[in-house]
Amino acid sequence: MSVDLEKLAEQEYKYGFFTDIEQEIAPKGLGENTIRMISSKKEEPEWLLEWRLKAYKHWLTMKEPQWAHVTFPPIDYQNISYYAAPKTKDRPKSLDEIDPEIRKTYEKLGIPLDEQMMLAGVAVDAVFDSVSVITTFKEKLAESGVIFCSISEAVREHPELIKKYLGFVVPQHDNFYAALNSAVFTDGSFVYVPKGVRCPMELSTYFRINAESTGQFERTLIIAEEGSYVSYLEGCTAPKRDENQLHAAVVELIAHKDATIKYSTIQNWYPGNAEGEGGIYNFVTKRGRCVGRNSRISWTQVETGSAITWKYPSCILEGDDSVGEFYSVALTNRRQQADTGTKMIHIGKNTSSTIVSKGISAGHGQNTYRGLVQIGKDASGARNYTQCDSMLIGDKCGAHTFPYIEVKNSTAQMEHEASTSKIGEDQIFYCQQRGLSAENAVSLIVNGFCKEVFKELPFEFAIEAEKLLSISLEGSVG
Amino acid sequence: MLEIRNLHVNVADQEILKGLNLKVNAGEVHSIMGPNGSGKSTLAQVLAGRASYEVTEGEIIFEGKDLLGLAPEERACEGIFMAFQYPVEIPGVANTYLLREALNSIRKYRGLEPLKHVEFAKLAKEKMGIMGMPDNLLKRSVNEGFSGGEKKKNEIFQMEILEPKLAILDETDSGLDIDALKVVADGVNALRNPERAFVVITHYQRLLDYIVPDFVHVLVDGRILKSGGKELAFELEDRGYGWVEEEAGKAVNN
Ligand SMILES: Nc1ncnc2c1ncn2[C@@H]1O[C@H](COP(=O)(O)OP(=O)(O)OP(=O)(O)O)[C@@H](O)[C@H]1O
Numbered sequence A: 001m002s003v004d005l006e007k008l009a010e011q012e013y014k015y016g017f018f019t020d021i022e023q024e025i026a027p028k029g030l031g032e033n034t035i036r037m038i039s040s041k042k043e044e045p046e047w048l049l050e051w052r053l054k055a056y057k058h059w060l061t062m063k064e065p066q067w068a069h070v071t072f073p074p075i076d077y078q079n080i081s082y083y084a085a086p087k088t089k090d091r092p093k094s095l096d097e098i099d100p101e102i103r104k105t106y107e108k109l110g111i112p113l114d115e116q117m118m119l120a121g122v123a124v125d126a127v128f129d130s131v132s133v134i135t136t137f138k139e140k141l142a143e144s145g146v147i148f149c150s151i152s153e154a155v156r157e158h159p160e161l162i163k164k165y166l167g168f169v170v171p172q173h174d175n176f177y178a179a180l181n182s183a184v185f186t187d188g189s190f191v192y193v194p195k196g197v198r199c200p201m202e203l204s205t206y207f208r209i210n211a212e213s214t215g216q217f218e219r220t221l222i223i224a225e226e227g228s229y230v231s232y233l234e235g236c237t238a239p240k241r242d243e244n245q246l247h248a249a250v251v252e253l254i255a256h257k258d259a260t261i262k263y264s265t266i267q268n269w270y271p272g273n274a275e276g277e278g279g280i281y282n283f284v285t286k287r288g289r290c291v292g293r294n295s296r297i298s299w300t301q302v303e304t305g306s307a308i309t310w311k312y313p314s315c316i317l318e319g320d321d322s323v324g325e326f327y328s329v330a331l332t333n334r335r336q337q338a339d340t341g342t343k344m345i346h347i348g349k350n351t352s353s354t355i356v357s358k359g360i361s362a363g364h365g366q367n368t369y370r371g372l373v374q375i376g377k378d379a380s381g382a383r384n385y386t387q388c389d390s391m392l393i394g395d396k397c398g399a400h401t402f403p404y405i406e407v408k409n410s411t412a413q414m415e416h417e418a419s420t421s422k423i424g425e426d427q428i429f430y431c432q433q434r435g436l437s438a439e440n441a442v443s444l445i446v447n448g449f450c451k452e453v454f455k456e457l458p459f460e461f462a463i464e465a466e467k468l469l470s471i472s473l474e475g476s477v478g
Numbered sequence B: 001m002l003e004i005r006n007l008h009v010n011v012a013d014q015e016i017l018k019g020l021n022l023k024v025n026a027g028e029v030h031s032i033m034g035p036n037g038s039g040k041s042t043l044a045q046v047l048a049g050r051a052s053y054e055v056t057e058g059e060i061i062f063e064g065k066d067l068l069g070l071a072p073e074e075r076a077c078e079g080i081f082m083a084f085q086y087p088v089e090i091p092g093v094a095n096t097y098l099l100r101e102a103l104n105s106i107r108k109y110r111g112l113e114p115l116k117h118v119e120f121a122k123l124a125k126e127k128m129g130i131m132g133m134p135d136n137l138l139k140r141s142v143n144e145g146f147s148g149g150e151k152k153k154n155e156i157f158q159m160e161i162l163e164p165k166l167a168i169l170d171e172t173d174s175g176l177d178i179d180a181l182k183v184v185a186d187g188v189n190a191l192r193n194p195e196r197a198f199v200v201i202t203h204y205q206r207l208l209d210y211i212v213p214d215f216v217h218v219l220v221d222g223r224i225l226k227s228g229g230k231e232l233a234f235e236l237e238d239r240g241y242g243w244v245e246e247e248a249g250k251a252v253n254n
């Protein structure tokens, strides 16, 4: 009996089911009309339509980025539908008005929308294809002044905040996918935490892609006023399909003076099958601005899904003494490809950043860490610590690292540690000798490898992440 | 309990064990001594089921079962435990976590309910006490940053929790100070009973003062050249291994 690390079995993707409900799906294709249609569906003000159209015009002049270490056939943007929503007469105001099939879907995903059944202390915004179907605990959060709703609702209810902050971090023309998103974004979450408030609950958004041949263009905006604190978590899943589907999101975080935003992601989009057919293209721009002194933005991501991941949650450290953090676990099994990392842009004095990246490659997976640490000329006393570890399981997968460092201030302190290791046959054997199967041994060792990142996740989600990692590793040993 | 017949083993296409025979009955303690590189650890690893050691000939019967047909974890679940000569480090995995998973995996194999957290914690605490190990070694990552002696003690600690039928100790005494040696020996002796057997690999007769063996075997160049009682260990300590080889050489030549 040997541990055959190369043998790759088909793992079961637990969330691959499809919900059969009546949906309103826009015809495929992208043009100004598409954008007008989306904007009118969402009853948006004129200025926002103009904003979208401007982004669209710019997008037409742009080319897809080619520098990422990923390969895929060209995407036909005219062959995608840009809007899909469950058919309901009106926007559901309470749980009872939601289609029972959708409620069942979320229950199956382990996210009951009934406030009584939910994890205590976690509020959920449930986004189903292009629309948010419900946001829970809104009233309770409102008591402390926290606004938590879908971005579409925020456009209607809090236009002044949207006008001020939309594109504040990621400009429309930032990059190809961000420009596309700015033109056609549909739903996502909006969070506003007023001055001095510590958000009393964990906030979370659960993104579900359901409809066929549609793209999902999430837009999320989180604003933390002076001295406030918020912890936010997003989860994502999609049905199993032979086609590739695009999820192109933009997430913007703004932390004012003394504010902290903790943003965690558990990304489990359908990864495609063993031959690399199907799966989500997860092309995402996530960025935060630490505008105020002593503010902090902390990104934690566990990326186990998607056929391709292209994602660099970043921090612009403008305020003096501000702190940026990036903790990442990215796992690629089968034919998955991930090109992910972060940018830490130090502008203010005594700013500090921490990067801990754990890449795991199994099967034929390709895993790339790409990171930039930039110390501006006025950023005296800036510090960065980067730790970048890769683990290989088997010998058909790949790990790559591209760390870029630009230092324009001589007082900067930079520390960089990197390692690449093959999962130890001796470690697996040691665990087997104690009674564990090879599969459990691998999962135990990989979870140990990721420990430093998991401990940054809110407790309930850390357990979830460990389980997810074990499931995603299934079939990586035979 | 264990019977090894004419065992031939290749490592990296080189024959290391060249027709080894050994019989171990329940309740017995066998000591294996022999020069560096003679194949002692190879024997231990083959018993535990390491894939890179290729058995080219011979058979191993454990409790009536063909051991070579079992996966390493199945052997562990059947009651074989090996204390490694070089225990590996597993960063980020708490010592107690691995051990609880291991124990519950073995219990499951035997149709027993998993041990609850509190029950396990109690058991671990008790055994830690016996081994004179500080509590923090439980919470720390498996063997990571452990001193040489702590690693060896940790192996015996694991053995005490898992209560194997056959324990193979590969140079568990190397690197131990004299007090630790006694603790380890006490740990082994406490587990000695008529149902359990030990194979103790060592270079030093000193260990055998504490763990008194029923048999001593001399392994040279992949074969057991001589077997005897515990007095053989003294003779080896005095005279080295040369005479055993000479004696065996004469026997072959005659
Ligand atoms: N993976 C390997 N690749 C090549 N040779 C190996 C490997 N493992 C063991 N050997 C060789 O097999 C022989 C026997 O090794 P083994 O570890 O069994 O010796 P030992 O009797 O335990 O020695 P020591 O007393 O030094 O621990 C040695 O010559 C060793 O170099």
Ligand SMILES: [Mg+2]
Pocket (backbone or CB within 6 Å): B040, B041, B042, B085, B170, B171
């Ligand atoms: Mg040895």
